[in-house]
Amino acid sequence: MKQTIDLDINGENRQLQIDCHRTLLQVLRDQLRLTGTKEGCDTGNCGACTVLADGKPILSCLTLAVEAQGKKIVTIEGMANHGQLHPIQQAFIDHGAIQCGYCTPGMILSARALLDRNPRPSLQDVKDGMYGNLCRCTGYTRIVQAIQAAAAKLAQDRGT
Ligand code: FES
Ligand code: FES
Incomplete structure (x- = not known):
């Protein structure tokens, strides 16, 4: 129908x-x-x-x-704003957190939700927040680093 x-x-x-x-x-x-x-x-x-x-x-x-x-x-x-990548997107590129890229859109959106509710996540918070997103390529370390870097950049942009 x-x-x-x-x-x-x-x-x-x-x-x-x-x-x-x-x-x-x-x-x-x-x-x-x-x-x-x-x-x-x-x-x-x-x-x-x-x-x-x-x-x-x-x-x-x-x-x-x-x-x-x-x-x-x-x-x-x-996610991008007037052609400018969101800081999380930029951090994934800068930290080499993308290989095949298949998981990347979902990762970035989960990371955004995580940083919106918890702007200063600990390492464990990041791991817990990304629990449902699987990556077959990167081994996760660079993804976690990218999210931590994005959190720092967003805090800097907010002046906090
Ligand atoms: S495609 Fe939806 S959870 Fe895997
Ligand atoms: S980069 Fe290939 S599945 Fe994550």
């Missing part, structure tokens, strides 16, 4: 006709062509499909698109 839904994606209202059973991941990638959000396991185990809903990380492969109505959805395409 088709349904018309309104989604707030990266600050833009998008009205779409969708099949009711379509996941947010499918709608983002296949209908909106926002292919930065990755499909890994499609079973809620890898975190590659992570996006933010009202600032909280959600797994878009386990979320029906209809459930995302009324929430502010942020995908990796919404």
Whole structure:
């Protein structure tokens, strides 16, 4: 059955006709062509499909698109500001925290949610906060370093 839904994606209202059973991941990638959000396991185990809903990380492969109505959805395409990479994105590049890149969008969105709720995370806080995001390439050390560096840069930018 088709349904018309309104989604707030990266600050833009998008009205779409969708099949009711379509996941947010499918709608983002296949209908909106926002292919930065990755499909890994499609079973809620890898975190590659992570996006933010009202600032909280959600797994878009386990979320029906209809459930995302009324929430502010942020995908990796919404992280940069007027062409300027978000400090977390820049830190991932600077610290070599990307290899194949498949996990990176989900990692960055989870890191953003973590730093929004805990601007000065300890090493353990970072590890705990990123628990649901798997990476097959990097061994995680550089990812953790990048998130700590981004936290320091954001604190500097805030003047705290
Ligand atoms: S694709 Fe959603 S958790 Fe793996
Ligand atoms: S960089 Fe390849 S899965 Fe993380």
